[in-house]
Amino acid sequence: MPTWLKQRAMTPTQYKRAIEQLGMSQLAAGRFLGVSKNTAQRYASGETEVPVSIALLLRMMIEAGIAPEE
Numbered sequence: 001m002p003t004w005l006k007q008r009a010m011t012p013t014q015y016k017r018a019i020e021q022l023g024m025s026q027l028a029a030g031r032f033l034g035v036s037k038n039t040a041q042r043y044a045s046g047e048t049e050v051p052v053s054i055a056l057l058l059r060m061m062i063e064a065g066i067a068p069e070e
Contacts, residue, residue: 010055012046018058021066030039032068 010018019029030040033054043049059066 007059008052008055010050010058012044012050015043015050015055015058018062021062022058024068028068 019026020033022029024032026040026044027037030037039048043050043054052066060066
């Protein structure tokens, strides 16, 4: 099983690094993930837990070298 699939939780720091690795700002990440700018900012600040589905998606994209389409 790939490492990105094993780790489910994502810390705010991991979230910020992941969207940075994918070349996205918090605003762009919010748009891409279908959440508001405020929600994306809350993920980055730790105010709101990053959903497992988003954590897995971001990790899979990094592992596979898939860039978000603008």
